Amino acid sequence: MRVFGLIGFPLTHSFSKKYFTEKFENEHIPDCVYELFEVETLRRINFDKLKADNPEVAGFNVTIPHKQNILPLLDRFDSSASLVGAVNVVKKEGEEWVGYNSDYYGFMESLQRFLPTDFKGIKALVLGTGGASKAVEAALHTLDIPYSLVSRTAISGIQNPVLGYDELTSAIIENHQLIINTSPLGMYPNIDTCPALPYQSITSNHFLFDLLYNPAETLFLKKGKAQGAKTQFGLEMLHLQAEKAWEIWNQ
Numbered sequence: 001m002r003v004f005g006l007i008g009f010p011l012t013h014s015f016s017k018k019y020f021t022e023k024f025e026n027e028h029i030p031d032c033v034y035e036l037f038e039v040e041t042l043r044r045i046n047f048d049k050l051k052a053d054n055p056e057v058a059g060f061n062v063t064i065p066h067k068q069n070i071l072p073l074l075d076r077f078d079s080s081a082s083l084v085g086a087v088n089v090v091k092k093e094g095e096e097w098v099g100y101n102s103d104y105y106g107f108m109e110s111l112q113r114f115l116p117t118d119f120k121g122i123k124a125l126v127l128g129t130g131g132a133s134k135a136v137e138a139a140l141h142t143l144d145i146p147y148s149l150v151s152r153t154a155i156s157g158i159q160n161p162v163l164g165y166d167e168l169t170s171a172i173i174e175n176h177q178l179i180i181n182t183s184p185l186g187m188y189p190n191i192d193t194c195p196a197l198p199y200q201s202i203t204s205n206h207f208l209f210d211l212l213y214n215p216a217e218t219l220f221l222k223k224g225k226a227q228g229a230k231t232q233f234g235l236e237m238l239h240l241q242a243e244k245a246w247e248i249w250n251q
């Protein structure tokens with residue numbers, strides 16, 4: 001039996017458990033189980049206990065609030081985890097526990113499918129500076145897409161300033177044809193909220209990507225679509241990051 005699972009807290013609504021349990025059934029993958037390891041504080045003793053209690057664990061996902069505080073407990077990282085500075089997939093490789101970041105791969109793949117092949121020259125605005133934003137930043141860096149961050153806490157006077165929402169002029173929106181929402185604004189049940197952008201400046205030349213997947217069309221995407229922009233929501237990324245985790249565990 002190979003045991004996979006998810007470490008996080010709280011774990012009331014786990015996409016991953018449902019996804020992998022259905023995958024094992026539908027694809028007739030034998031002797032695999034996906035379990036929830038609800039762990040509030042990730043001290044070394046807890047992690048050691050988890051490993052000791054579950055010798056058949058082959059790998060696991062990591063979610064909020066442990067994507068960063070698991071780093072010192074791991075033996076090695078692949079380039080995705082190093083680039084992002086956070087881990088959401090762990091694989092047991094021999095005696096070593098190795099950290100990966102499949103959000104990075106999932107976002108990059110979904111973005112490449114969404115953008116036209118001649119996207120060189122496009123600039124991005126990334127809304128929000130949390131954990132998911134770090135994976136987005138790393139992917140944009142890899143794809144050589146220049147970007148600016150937008151936050152409720154603007155930081156000026158540095159080489160790469162972080163813009164405040166009240167600084168977003170029409171000229172800035174026109175100059176950034178790709179806008180990526182990594183904030184939770186618009187997520188169910190708060191579907192009537194959206195990032196504070198001058199939406200009237202969005203045109204049919206724009207590409208709006210929302211990491212949220214519930215609802216399928218957030219207010220952010222709705223408003224962009226009304227201006228003629230192309231839109232993409234986060235479900236494909238969610239599936240791609242899960243499939244990447246499966247690939248990592250089996251390679």
Ligand SMILES: NC(=O)c1ccc[n+]([C@@H]2O[C@H](COP(=O)([O-])OP(=O)(O)OC[C@H]3O[C@@H](n4cnc5c(N)ncnc54)[C@H](OP(=O)(O)O)[C@@H]3O)[C@@H](O)[C@H]2O)c1
Nearest residue numbers: 128129130131132133151152153182183184211234237238
């Ligand atoms: N589709 C996928 O596969 C996928 C993968 C990962 C995450 N996600 C989704 O992405 C979202 C963000 O995840 P996360 O882990 O980055 O969450 P997070 O760490 O809580 O960060 C979200 C960021 O959004 C901004 N923000 C939060 N509340 C806000 C508000 N009321 N108004 C404006 N900005 C606000 C904050 O940035 P500032 O403080 O800089 O404003 C915050 O750091 C979640 O909803 C998650 O479900 C989707």
